[in-house]
Amino acid sequence: MKKDKNLDELFRDKLLNYEQEPPAYLLENILAGAAGVRRKKKIMIWRVAGVAAALLLAFVAGWQLNTADREGLGLQVVVNEPQGTEAPDLAGKKTGAAPSVAGSEQLASGQVSSGDRLRPIQDTPAVKNEKFTAGTERLPAGYIQVASNEESGLLKPLKSILGLISQDKESVLVLQEKKREEVSDEVEEKTIDQQIMEMNHQMMVAQNGKEKKGRWLVGGQVAPAYNVNKTSQSEQYANNMLSSSSDAQVELGGGVSVEYKTNKRWSIQSGVYYSGLGQKSGNTGYSGGRKEYAFSDQGAAYFNASANIDARTSNMMMNSASGVIEFSGIPSGIVLGTSIEDKSLSSAVVVSEAQFIQNFEYIEIPLYLRYTLIDSRFDVEMMGGFSSNLLVGNQTFMDSGEGKTRVGRTKDMEALNYSGTLGLGFRYGLSKHISLNLEPRIKYYLNSLNSNSSVDFKPYSVGIFTGLSYEF
């Protein structure tokens, strides 16, 4: 034992501070190598910044479209304004034209309901309300032009991202081919041990190479999404609209995703998702200079939402922030009256308290691009893209304090619309194949969900998607 210690000390004394001058050419290689690493780091930073900028650009395109759409709507409002301002004068002088509800011809007949200040509807003359057909009017040609710009604005950033992916793929293929050639030349000169070591190395490289090839991921996700209803209406429409009770509400969504990893960093994702949207409206709160309010008790609840009733079918329509609610008949438990300003049937007002809940359900088919920022057991990814959303559910409920009943649907809802999504994903590998995902996303609808030109209904939502994915 002591002998061993002596031996150790002898080796240590002679070798611990042993110095030998390395060959001169090493310095050049080291400096070149260090510069290369710096360059690579810079390129990496630029690449990440480029991807972030591309995704941001794609998302900003959505916002820009939104602005363009609003300008289109603004034009519509200006066109309609003279009609809107003229209407009360005409109404005063002539038959007292009704405030517009949903543009359609209305004929008055039959008594609707009774109340303190009510009178039978059959007393009021029939009014043909052709002027106020904004509800079903289409946008002018300028608006269509904006829609075509939307396509090019969306395709450009997508194309640039796809270009980056294909460049990456090509460079990887060239490097792999070069490496294969180098290896085959060298094999003959190696000793057996070296050959075994080389083989091991090649096996590892091949194994790694396999991992870098295209991989599939399938998974399921659920997400509580906080929806914010961003709406605007033309002045005429808004004058006769139910007041929004809530601009935001939480809905539960989710679905199945399929992801294809084209290389170590990039992947493309699609799937099928379900999402819900909602809008709550009430018929109270508005006081803006209407004569009814002047006559009502001060401080008392005041209900004045205008309703439009088709006397033949007894169908009723009311304006809400997200579109015209089309009732299948006059809901029971609701009390209607006529307006002081307009005694025609089309000027009927709901004088009892009621809440209207509009629910919309969508099936989304997304196309997202994902870029891995940090590739380890805990991955961090950036994602962005677009979704096609199919309307599969459109229901309106009324809550009059005695329970919730289905009363109709929202008119003019687009069957298909598009949304842009941007998110940051965190993926934790539970095992070799299964990983846990957490992904905050923001989604913004690119076009109005309602085709009514007087309504611009473009909600956005913030959701936290959680789920599991299986990789193979």
Place this chain on the structure above:
Amino acid sequence: MEDFKTIISECIAGNPKAQAKLYQQFAPKMFGVCLRYAKDATEAEDNLQEGFIKVFSNLNAFRNDGSLEGWIRRIMINVSLEKIRKQHLLYPVEDVSIYDSVNFSDDVVAKMAAEDLMKLIQELPPRYRLVFNLYVIEGMSHQEIAEEMSITQGTSKSNLARAREILKKKVVENFGELNAHNNYTA
């Protein structure tokens, strides 16, 4: 010390002159470290090159409160270890040979040149070479070596014993006459 700080900050900024200065300061000593862990000079050169590239790329992670030489030495050892790990991952060298104890005198080693001792170490099988270097030269414990190399402490001890036996045998085989000659002249 202040000079070192300036050189380090210029190296971080990517100044090749500062990098060359730092390299010239430490390269001979670090080449000695790499030689001990490599099987030959070529492998040592590769490790030195790779090690210094890592030093320059990660210099911003170095805290000025420690020894720069110690930090660079650790990088060189890690690079050397990693190289051996990669090359021998699937076919690790196990204790397949049993060496008989040889009649050995420390005096022979005392008279040997450092270059000769280096050559003997380089001729050791990789795992023995690693354990011998880490235990004897770097002064690490068997527990630390076991953690570093992902082996048991028993294997580390056994490898060290085998390394010593091989070294003694080689000393006797190649340099035995040194001792004999000295005895004769004494």
